[in-house]
Amino acid sequence: MSSHIRLPPELCDQTIDHLWDDPDALRACSLTCKDWLPSSRYHLFRNVRLRHSDDVTRFRALLDSNPTIAPCVRKLSLSAEYNCGGAAREDDAWVNSAAELFSVLQHVTTLALARVRWHALSGRTRAAFTGLFKSVRQLFLFEVAFDTSRDVVAFLSAFPALRELYFHAVSWATDSPAPFELEDGSDAPLDTTSKIPRMQLSYLFLDPTSSPTLVTEWLLRRPGSHALQTIQLCWRELGSTKAVGALLRASGSALESLHVEFPSPPSPSSPSSPSHLDMDALRDDLSLAHNPQLRALHFGGLDVRAAQQGTRRLFPWVWVTAMLAQVHSRHLQELSFMLEIADVRDLRALDWARIDAALGREEFRGLVVVFRVCVSCERPRAGVEMEKEVRREIGERLGEFRGRGTLCVSCI
Numbered sequence: 001m002s003s004h005i006r007l008p009p010e011l012c013d014q015t016i017d018h019l020w021d022d023p024d025a026l027r028a029c030s031l032t033c034k035d036w037l038p039s040s041r042y043h044l045f046r047n048v049r050l051r052h053s054d055d056v057t058r059f060r061a062l063l064d065s066n067p068t069i070a071p072c073v074r075k076l077s078l079s080a081e082y083n084c085g086g087a088a089r090e091d092d093a094w095v096n097s098a099a100e101l102f103s104v105l106q107h108v109t110t111l112a113l114a115r116v117r118w119h120a121l122s123g124r125t126r127a128a129f130t131g132l133f134k135s136v137r138q139l140f141l142f143e144v145a146f147d148t149s150r151d152v153v154a155f156l157s158a159f160p161a162l163r164e165l166y167f168h169a170v171s172w173a174t175d176s177p178a179p180f181e182l183e184d185g186s187d188a189p190l191d192t193t194s195k196i197p198r199m200q201l202s203y204l205f206l207d208p209t210s211s212p213t214l215v216t217e218w219l220l221r222r223p224g225s226h227a228l229q230t231i232q233l234c235w236r237e238l239g240s241t242k243a244v245g246a247l248l249r250a251s252g253s254a255l256e257s258l259h260v261e262f263p264s265p266p267s268p269s270s271p272s273s274p275s276h277l278d279m280d281a282l283r284d285d286l287s288l289a290h291n292p293q294l295r296a297l298h299f300g301g302l303d304v305r306a307a308q309q310g311t312r313r314l315f316p317w318v319w320v321t322a323m324l325a326q327v328h329s330r331h332l333q334e335l336s337f338m339l340e341i342a343d344v345r346d347l348r349a350l351d352w353a354r355i356d357a358a359l360g361r362e363e364f365r366g367l368v369v370v371f372r373v374c375v376s377c378e379r380p381r382a383g384v385e386m387e388k389e390v391r392r393e394i395g396e397r398l399g400e401f402r403g404r405g406t407l408c409v410s411c412i
Contacts (some may be wrong), residue, residue, distance in 0.1 A: 013039045020046075031317070043070050047078040048267055054095040059388065060101060062150070074131075075110035077140075092120045099128040108132060112140035119147035119173075129157050138164040143171075148279040149211075150176035153218050164203035170210045179214065201228055202254075208234040208261075216243040220250060245285035255291040260319070263298040285317060287326045294329035300338040302344045305376070317350055318321040324358035332363060336370040346391040352397035360399035367405040369398075376412045387411040 023044065030040035050056055063070055075401055078095060095116060111132065118126070136159055146152050149172050156165075172378060199222060212235055216277040220243070228251045235244060248255065248382040288294060299320050311319040322339070359369060373390050391409045 011062045012036060016040055017041065019043070020131075020381055041069065045072040047075040049079060050094075050098050051079055051081050052091075053097060054170070055096055056098045061102065061369045065105060070104040071107050073105050075112070075138075076105060076108045078116060079112065079113070079114035079142075080116060080118060084323070091116055091357065095103055096122050096125045099125040102128045104134065106135065110138040110140075111136045112142070113144050114140075115144075116143040117145045119145065119151065119350045126205060126277050133158045133160075135161060137161050140166040141168060142166075145167045145172070146172040148172055148174045148176045149179040149214055150181075150208050152214060154180050156218060158216070160199055162199050163201060165201060165215075166195050166204070166205040167210055167215055168207045172206055180218065204228050204231045205232040206234060213243050216247045217404070221248055226342070227251060229254055229262050229354070231255065231259040232259040232261075241285040245287065246258075248286070248288065249290045253293045253345040256293055257296040258288075258291075258294065259296075259298040259300065260323070286323050289326045290321055292329050294327065295331050296334035297323075297332065298336045298338075299323075302337060304339055304350060317355070321354050321358055324355070327361075327363050330363060332367060334370075335364070335367055336372065338374070339371045340374040340376070341390075344386055344393055347390065347393050350397075352390045356398045356400045359398060360404060364401065365404045367400065369407055371407070371409045372412060373409065 006096055012035065016026070016036060018031055020043045026040045026044045029036045030044065078098060080091065080095075098217060099121075105155065139159060139162055146155065152170065156162075201219065204215075206215055206218075212233065213271065219384075228247070231247070233244065235241070248258075288297075301410060302317070302320070302338070304317075339347075371394055373394075375386055375390065392409055394409050395402065401407065
């Protein structure tokens with residue numbers, strides 16, 4: 001006499017959930033029995049990436065043959081391919097074709113656009129995108145090209161439910177004289193209807209190849225949209241840090257994690273060079289005194305190689321010490337620095353006394369501070385010896401902090 005054991009559906013679902021990143025296993029599960037099909041299909045089609053017209057054709061045929069797949073799509077990526085020479089293909093027809101599918105993709109919460117020329121798309125395509133935008137909570141932009149900065153602002157403003165924004169290598173051909181105004185000269189409307197959810201960003205990533213100033217100013221003009229919990233900021237516009245300071249102040253106690261990355265030091269003749277900047281104003285702009293709930297603080301892009309001479313080499317540490325000196329959060333759990341050196345002697349040029357004094361404050365008691373040092377060394381044997389010297393050098397320079405917290409130094 002045979003016995004039949006039927007597993008609870010929720011147990012089967014949980015088992016399949018663990019296979020979310022294994023397409024072959026998910027396909028096998030989908031063919032096992034009809035009860036396993038919904039969970040398997042959910043993970044198989046949760047993330048859809050379209051790269052060219054052939055992808056669009058195949059995906060359209062799939063949706064036509066089985067409309068129940070459309071609600072499974074949560075992340076949609078439109079990513080144009082590169083040519084053999086490394087340049088993005090300027091073929092916008094396939095994106096216009098993909099837009100015809102948007103009307104059935106009503107459950108998309110993550111949208112990724114890569115190497116798309118927004119200004120070259122048809123008006124019908126842009127309108128179709130606007131309908132899709134209403135449910136998007138996470139937006140990735142990579143090498144997306146616009147015609148004007150006003151177009152960028154209008155594009156970003158079309159995401160009422162947005163929570164996370166990744167803004168990487170976005171470009172525009174022309175800076176609009178008044179990017180935040182409409183064509184008739186009036187201010188762009190902000191969340192004026194209760195039927196549309198108010199944008200409340202919690203995560204922001206800005207890279208130096210775009211214009212962080214445009215995005216931060218746009219955010220500051222939208223009430224309630226800048227209570228950010230996490231900011232990853234790669235700032236290149238060294239002469240305009242007021243927008244950074246305003247964003248940090250506006251985020252207030254909501255900000256929990258901050259990652260700041262610095263560009264290469266400006267030349268002495270640049271208006272953004274240390275000799276041309278108001279250091280008191282810089283310290284005010286970069287104050288963290290308004291972020292009492294900060295839990296993680298990371299400094300990256302600190303190039304202190306000897307090739308950078310004089311104040312140019314020390315310039316990033318002006319930012320670092322200014323921000324460290326004004327940390328008032330008693331919840332800080334992570335603090336790290338990413339440095340690049342060619343020789344241990346590069347480290348000796350830094351103002352370690354000021355850094356040690358800043359780290360010796362009560363707010364940093366008991367904290368683990370991590371220094372990740374990227375060493376440019378061609379000889380492996382010399383690299384091993386240099387790593388020991390780096391550890392010793394930093395350890396000796398931060399004597400006051402070592403009496404209060406834990407120092408970790410690693411070399412890459």
